[in-house]
Amino acid sequence: MSGRTYNSGLNLRGAFAIFKNELMRAFRTIFGSILSPVITTSLYLIVFGAAMQDRMPGLGGAGYGAFIVPGLLMLTLLSESTSNASFGIYMPKFTGAIYELLSAPVGVAETLIGFVGAAAAKSLILEAIIMGTAALIVDYEVAHPLLALGFIILVSSAFSLFGFILGLWADGFEKLQIIPMLVLTPLTFLGGTFYPISVLPEPWQTVAMANPIVYLVDGLRWTFLGTSDFPIGLSFGITMAFMIACVTVISFIFRTGWRLRE
């Protein structure tokens, strides 16, 4: 056995093993991982789309159903990417199975490809299903499909990274839920999911601009409708900056072993 040779480079097989394991876990719990968010989003579309169809001004010519599709996609994208990644890394910490990750030849790159990649991939699968379901309920078009795909990938990666940090930080299930429930979901609801920011009276319009989720919802809405309240570059820029900040924090965590190693 001692005659074996070892590659000291990036352990791509290790990264793929984590990625595959995480995806399999999602398919094992298909109701909670996939069906539940699809049904919830469909209900939003049916209830809000139908109830407020003729009551919302300033939609740039789009029907209300088509208007809220990008907002609802963003709502699901943020919450699912965050919770997928946070749950993915928290569970091995909770069960003790994290020992295997720490003792394996996988570093920060492989870990992120595995856990964050899988969380982002799950979100993308979910987004595709929701878009397909939404097409059955409301009429909508995607003005810039490639940019929409690129933006969804960017946001899902950024918030999966954020979820990964949450999962590392959390030392109990309550902490795991607290940020998505008390911060992300309210900010998304207040971030223009169901209405354009431009219809808000002052000072709320200015206050709303301090909510970073506004730019994400607005960015995705631009890729769908072709119109937006803010430049699309701003939405991409904010998402990229958030992503870089998350990668920096994760690198620091792996370097110091905070919440990972004794």
Add this chain to the structure above:
Amino acid sequence: MDLQIRRGEIFALLGPNGAGKTTLIGAVCGLVNPTGGSISAFGLDIRQHWREVRRRIGLVPQELAFDMFDKVIRQVRFSRGMFGCAPDEARIEEVLRSLSLWDKREEPIRKLSGGMKRRVMIAKALAHDPELLFLDEPTAGVDVELRRDMWAQIEALRQRGTTIILTTHYIEEAEEMADRVGVINKGQLLLTDDKSAIMARLGTTEAHFILAAPMQVVPPVLAHYPIVLEDGGQRLVYRGGDGTGKGKREVAELAQDLTRAQIAFTGLETRESTLEQIFVDLVQQRERELAA
């Protein structure tokens, strides 16, 4: 702590709870950030060459820790992949069969018995064919039959050339399996040596002769034996020898000398010191030294 492990040996690290056994293993395997010192494996510094070193090390932690809802075979495949090995179903089958898990391969782990779950932990650690395997309390909480079974598994691994470091507080386990033993307490390595050398150096024999009639003094003809009278002269007690059998021989000679000297005895109890006594004595001695 300065400790070197020889290739292909079974090294048992003994110590009471909280002695630092798991911390030491954690430091080698990447679970603990060492605050100082250096650790090398296969001649490579584990910090500098962590990827290569970790590919060659397997760890079976004390706690059962895996995805309970996953199937046995998938968890073993996952471990193999995570350590960078190409898929090899034949090797996975071999590992599972060697641990009597093949028939359970499609079972969710949560449905297995405690002993089977522990085997899954070992299978996961063996999936990437490690050259060095750490077993942290491998038989903690398992029944006697399974413990014997585990020992046989560990011996089979050694036969394949795997170096094994196991921690245990079952002295019987170290006595049964280890080539060398290290005794650790409060983060200090008290002793490291071949098991047989420790037994020879620190092992003793104790024999109690129940005399038919009490004696007041030890007869001069027996004075060269390490014996004393106890229990009001009703017991002649021998304490001596070492772990090589010298004690047993001397007790036999003493019995013959008693007969020749026409000193009758109605009973004989002998006791060989075990590694456990040696271990307890060492730990207690060190604690007395520290207290002084």
